[in-house]
Amino acid sequence: MSEIVIRAEGLGKQYRIGEAQARNDTLRDALAASVGRAWRGLRRLSRPSRRERFWALRDVSFELARGEVLGIIGHNGAGKSTLLKILSRITEPTSGEVMIRGRVGSLLEVGTGFHSELTGRENIYLNGAILGMTRAEIDRKFDEIVAFAGIDRFVDTPVKHYSSGMYLRLGFSVAAHLEPEILLVDEILAVGDAEFQKKCLGRMNEVAREGRTVIFVSHNLDAIQRLCTRCMMLDGGQVAAYGPTADVVAAYLSRGRGPVDAGERVDLSSANRQGGSGVRFLSAVFGSGSAEAANRPYTGGPLEVALEIQADSERVVESLAISIRTLGGTLLVNADVIELGQPVHLEPGANTVVFRIDALHLNPGRYMVSLWAGSTVSTLDYIEEAFEIEVVGLRREALGMTPAENGLVPCAFSVETVPGPAQRMAREALP
Amino acid sequence: MGVRISASAAADRSRAQSQGEPGITYIRPSRGWRALDLRELWRYRELLYFLVWRDVKVRYKQTVLGASWAIIQPFFTMVVFSLFFGRLAGVPSDGVPYPIFSYAALVPWTFFATGLTHSANSVVGSQQLLTKVYFPRLAIPLATVLAGMVDFALAFAVLLGMMLYYGILPTANVVWLVPLVVLSLITALGVGLWFAALNVLYRDVRYVVPFLVQVWLFATPVAYGASLLDNLDVHWRVLYSLNPMVGVVEGFRWALLGTDTAPGPMVLVSSLAAVLILVGGAFYFRRMERIFADVV
Numbered sequence: 051m052s053e054i055v056i057r058a059e060g061l062g063k064q065y066r067i068g069e070a071q072a073r074n075d076t077l078r079d080a081l082a083a084s085v086g087r088a089w090r091g092l093r094r095l096s097r098p099s100r101r102e103r104f105w106a107l108r109d110v111s112f113e114l115a116r117g118e119v120l121g122i123i124g125h126n127g128a129g130k131s132t133l134l135k136i137l138s139r140i141t142e143p144t145s146g147e148v149m150i151r152g153r154v155g156s157l158l159e160v161g162t163g164f165h166s167e168l169t170g171r172e173n174i175y176l177n178g179a180i181l182g183m184t185r186a187e188i189d190r191k192f193d194e195i196v197a198f199a200g201i202d203r204f205v206d207t208p209v210k211h212y213s214s215g216m217y218l219r220l221g222f223s224v225a226a227h228l229e230p231e232i233l234l235v236d237e238i239l240a241v242g243d244a245e246f247q248k249k250c251l252g253r254m255n256e257v258a259r260e261g262r263t264v265i266f267v268s269h270n271l272d273a274i275q276r277l278c279t280r281c282m283m284l285d286g287g288q289v290a291a292y293g294p295t296a297d298v299v300a301a302y303l304s305r306g307r308g309p310v311d312a313g314e315r316v317d318l319s320s321a322n323r324q325g326g327s328g329v330r331f332l333s334a335v336f337g338s339g340s341a342e343a344a345n346r347p348y349t350g351g352p353l354e355v356a357l358e359i360q361a362d363s364e365r366v367v368e369s370l371a372i373s374i375r376t377l378g379g380t381l382l383v384n385a386d387v388i389e390l391g392q393p394v395h396l397e398p399g400a401n402t403v404v405f406r407i408d409a410l411h412l413n414p415g416r417y418m419v420s421l422w423a424g425s426t427v428s429t430l431d432y433i434e435e436a437f438e439i440e441v442v443g444l445r446r447e448a449l450g451m452t453p454a455e456n457g458l459v460p461c462a463f464s465v466e467t468v469p470g471p472a473q474r475m476a477r478e479a480l481p
Numbered sequence: 482m483g484v485r486i487s488a489s490a491a492a493d494r495s496r497a498q499s500q501g502e503p504g505i506t507y508i509r510p511s512r513g514w515r516a517l518d519l520r521e522l523w524r525y526r527e528l529l530y531f532l533v534w535r536d537v538k539v540r541y542k543q544t545v546l547g548a549s550w551a552i553i554q555p556f557f558t559m560v561v562f563s564l565f566f567g568r569l570a571g572v573p574s575d576g577v578p579y580p581i582f583s584y585a586a587l588v589p590w591t592f593f594a595t596g597l598t599h600s601a602n603s604v605v606g607s608q609q610l611l612t613k614v615y616f617p618r619l620a621i622p623l624a625t626v627l628a629g630m631v632d633f634a635l636a637f638a639v640l641l642g643m644m645l646y647y648g649i650l651p652t653a654n655v656v657w658l659v660p661l662v663v664l665s666l667i668t669a670l671g672v673g674l675w676f677a678a679l680n681v682l683y684r685d686v687r688y689v690v691p692f693l694v695q696v697w698l699f700a701t702p703v704a705y706g707a708s709l710l711d712n713l714d715v716h717w718r719v720l721y722s723l724n725p726m727v728g729v730v731e732g733f734r735w736a737l738l739g740t741d742t743a744p745g746p747m748v749l750v751s752s753l754a755a756v757l758i759l760v761g762g763a764f765y766f767r768r769m770e771r772i773f774a775d776v777v
Binding site for chain 2: 065140142144145149151162163167168181
C-alpha cells in the first residue's frame with residue numbers, strides 16, 4: 051500500500067447556534083428590542099455566553115493513501131462542507147487532529163476572489179494567486195488556461211460583461227490548472243451546463259489519473275461513482291459508512307424509508323430541512339387520481355401533490371416549488387410557481403396548496419421529491435428529501451415489453467423503413 | 482495536457498510548508514495566543530502583491546474622475562481649510578502660506594485616515610475569500626494599507642507642484658520623510674488590525690471608526706500648527722504628543738517647508754507607542770483569526 055497522505059483522527063467541529071432573531075413589527079417594538087439588544091450585547095462582553103452549541107462534525111477519523119480519490123456524500127447539513135473547510139484550513143477543528151503530507155489546493159467555489167471590474171486576464175492572475183499559484187506558474191500556464199476556458203476573444207474584457215457560463219468556465223479553468231499534490235473539491239459540478247460539467251469531470255478524471263490525491267464532495271452520485279475509489283458517507287456529523295464506493299453508495303441509497311404510498315399523508319414536521327422561520331411544510335399527500343393505476347403516479351400520467359403549509363403571518367411566497375430527482379441526486383423536474391409568475395398567498399395558520407403536473411414524463415422507477423419555499427434571495431423552508439415516490443408503467447401496449455435498459459425519460463417516437471441511403475433523406479430535410 | 486510542475490519545485494514548496502517533518506502540515510485546534518508566523522506571511526508575498534494590485538486597480542474603477550480622487554480629496558480639504566481656518570479664523574501657519582501649510586499635513590493625514598478606515602473594514606469586506614480559501618489573514622488589512630501608498634504618491638506629487646508654485650525649496654531633512662511615512666503606516670495598520678478583528682464580532686466598529694478618525698483629525702495639528710498649544714499645561718502637551726500623527730504631520734512640514742517644528746524626543750515615545758499598538762494588534766488579530774470564517 052502506498053504512503054498515507056491524509057490522516058484524520060477524532061476530528062470534531064462545534065458551532066454555536068445564533069440567537070433566533072425575533073421579528074419586530076412596529077417601530078416601538080424595534081426600538082425597545084434594540085435597547086434590550088444593546089444591553090444584552092454589553093453584558094455578553096463581560097460574561098461568557100451560554101448559547102446552545104452543536105457538533106457539525108464529530109469524531110471523524112480516516113486515512114487516505116497517495117493517489118486515492120475519496121468521495122464524500124451525505125444529506126445537507128451532514129458535515130461534508132465542514133470537513134472540507136477543516137482540511138483546507140479555512141476553519142479550525144474544535145477537537146482532533148489532521149496530518150497532511152504535501153501541498154493542498156482547495157476548490158470550494160469557482161472563481162473565488164474574482165473581481166467583476168477586472169478583466170479576464172487580471173482575474174486569472176488574481177484568482178491563481180489566491181489559489182496558491184506563483185506568478186511564474188501562472189505566466190507559464192496562462193495560454194492553456196485561456197484556451198481551456200474558451201474565452202480568448204474576451205481576455206481583456208471585464209468579467210462583469212461575461213455570461214455566467216463564461217465566468218464559470220474561466221473560474222474552473224484557473225482551478226483546473228492548479229497542481230497541488232492533494233486537491234479538495236466541493237460540489238462545483240452542480241453548476242454550469244452539461245458540457246461544462248462533462249469538461250469538469252473529465253479534468254478531474256485526469257487529475258486523479260496523474261496520481262494526485264483528491265477529496266470530492268458531491269450530491270451527484272453518478273459523478274461520485276465514476277470518479278472515486280473510496281467513499282465516505284456522513285450523517286449528523288459522523289461517519290456513517292466508509293469503504294469502496296459501490297458499497298457506500300448502496301448504503302446511501304438504501305438508508306431511506308423507501309417509496310411512500312399514494313394517498314398516504316407524509317408527515318414533514320420533523321423532516322431534515324433548511325431555511326428560516328415563518329413558513330413550514332407540514333405534510334404532503336400525492337396521487338395521480340387515476341383509478342386504473344390505483345392512484346399511483348404513472349409514466350405520462352398526471353401527478354397531484356397537496357401540501358399543507360404553516361405560515362406565521364399573512365405572506366406572499368414568490369417561489370414555491372416541488373422538484374423531482376433521481377435517487378442519485380440528478381434534478382429531473384422542477385415545478386416552481388415563479389415560472390408561472392403566480393406568487394402564492396398564505397394566510398396565518400395552516401394552508402393547503404395543490405400542485406398539479408399534467409403529464410409526468412418519467413419512466414417507471416423510484417424518485418425523490420424535494421419541497422421548496424422562498425424567494426430568489428432567501429430560503430423560507432427547503433426539504434431536500436421530503437419523500438420518495440414510485441412511478442409505475444401503465445401502458446403495456448404492443449408486445450407488453452420494455453427494453454432492459456430504459457432511460458429516465460420516455461419519448462414519443464415511431465419507426466419506418468425507407469428505401470435508399472440515409473444521407474439522402476438527411477440532405478432533403480435541410481432547408 | 483496539463484504542464485506538470487517539476488518534481489523538485491513541488492518538493493521545494495512542500496519543504497517550505499513544513500512544520501517539523503518536511504512537507505507535513507498538522508491541523509489542530511489552537512488555544513490562546515498564537516505566534517505571528519511572519520514566515521508564512523512572507524511565503525504568501527505574491528498573494529499580498531496581487532491583493533495590493535487589485536485594490537489599486539479597483540479603487541477608482543467606474544468613477545468618472547478615476548485616480549484624480551486621490552488628489553481631489555486632500556486638495557479640496559485644503560481649500561476648505563484655507564478658507565475657514567486660514568482666512569476667516571486667521572489660524573497662524575508657522576510662517577508659510579496657509580494652503581501649503583495645511584496641504585503638507587493633509588497628504589500624510591489622508592494616507593493615514595484612509596488606511597485606517599479601509600483596513601478596519603477589510604476583513605468583513607473579504608467574507609467571500611475568508612470562507613472559501615486559506616491564506617494568512619494578516620495579508621488582507623496589510624494589503625489595504627499598502628494600496629494607499631499609490632494615492633499617497635499622487636497627492637505627494639501635487640504637494641511638490643505646490644512647493645514649486647510657492648517657491649519653497651525642500652530642506653536637506655527630506656530624507657526623514659521615509660521614516661515618517663513608515664510611522665504613519667505602522668499607526669494606521671496597528672489601529673486598523675485591532676478594529677478589523679473587532680469588526681468581525683461587533684459591527685459597531687463600522688460606526689466607531691469614522692467618528693474616531695474625525696476626533697483624531699482634531700487631535701492632530703493638520704488644520705492648525707502645534708505651536709498653537711505652546712501655552713498649554715505641560716501634562717496636556719505630553720499627552721498630545723503621544724499621538725504618533727503629531728510627529729508625522731509636524732515632521733512633514735519641517736522636512737519640506739522648513740518650519741521650526743522638528744520632531745522632538747516625544748516622537749520616539751509616540752513611535753514606540755505605535756509599534757506597541759501594531760504588535761498588540763497583530764497578536765490580537767491572530768488570536769481572533771481562527772473564528773473569522775465561522776463568524777463573519
